[in-house]
Amino acid sequence: MTAEIIDGKAFAAKVRARVTEEVARVRASGITPGLAVILVGEDPASAVYVRNKGKQTVEVGMESFEHKLPADTPEAEVLAVIARLNADPAVHGILCQLPLPGHIDADKVLAAIDPAKDVDGFHISNVGLLATGQKAMVPCTPLGCLMMLRDHHGSLSGMNAVVIGRSNIVGKPMAQLLLGDSCTVTIAHSRTRDLPEVVRRADIVVAAVGRAEMVTGDWIKPGATVIDVGINRIDAGLKEDGTPRTRLVGDCDFDSCAAVAGAITPVPGGVGPMTIACLLANTLTACCRANGLPEPA
Ligand code: NDP
DSSP states (O other), X not given: OOOEEOOHHHHHHHHHHHHHHHHHHHHHTTOOOEEEEEEESOOHHHHHHHHHHHHHHHHTTOEEEEEEXXXXXXXHHHHHHHHHHHHOTTOOEEEEOSSOXXXXXXXXXXXXXXXXXXTTOOSHHHHHHHHTTOSOOOOHHHHHHHHHHHHHHSOOTTOEEEEEOOXXXXXXXXXXXXXXXXXXXXEEOTTOTTHHHXXXXXXXXXXXXXXXXXXXXXXXXXXXXXXXXXXXXXEEEEOTTSOEEEEEEOSXXXXXXXXXXXXXXXXXXXXXXXXXXXXXXXXXXXXXXXTTOOOOO
């Protein structure tokens, strides 16, 4: 292996430590930053995310408000909860855990969140602000990727970046952020022709596809930086008691990519931990903006 491992877990711990210090400063002025998370239904992965978010919110000294609603909650009731949270001065950040049950229109729910409290950065106002280079709430996963890239490279100006994936929550905002840092950006997707050749031109590869170990070392330009956003659970044989064993892998085949890349994020322990850390940072920023306090660096 030649690549330097970008340790997202350690980086996220540093971000949380900085947020903890800043929260103490804000609390000294009599305000406690608060994050409200809405979970509709019992999706087990979502329940784990929400629990982790709540735990880490409290650990950095913020207030955590959890709203767990049954899977059959009518859309109007979810919108009513959001309206109450929008009006609540103790709540600075609102996050509605996706995916939502099929009878609820996610676009409608996201549009109902006050853009100033939209710590996920999915409201169309924040999407537009980001696209036009203005002060926005930036989606947490791409923000975490950008922070790791800036930390590793310093300036990203002039670098060729290829983002694989064009979702609204990862691929598109990631591309906007890299463009904002003056990269030359290509967005690849399922219809891209000769994807390996496109990726081979990249100084920075961000893989956000959802396909286990799709990107292999022969796609990577020697010395490139690989940011692996993918979280895929794959079979890993059987446990001693005969039950199936699974393990988490990214969208990149770690061993072959690490043999060629200059730096790479592992899965787990790369992008994942940074996402919640950025959520906490966004909540703090929202609180400071709402109260006219200096924004954290
Ligand atoms: P989506 O399914 O919304 O988007 C996947 C994208 O990958 C689409 O744009 C799709 O193209 C593209 N794609 C699919 N197959 C191919 C292919 N064979 N070649 C090229 N492109 C392809 O996923 P998300 O953006 O929500 O998530 C991506 C991954 O990141 C998932 O593994 C998810 O679990 C993970 N994730 C991790 C987070 C973290 O905190 N670490 C947070 C969020 C997501 P098209 O548009 O043409 O269909």
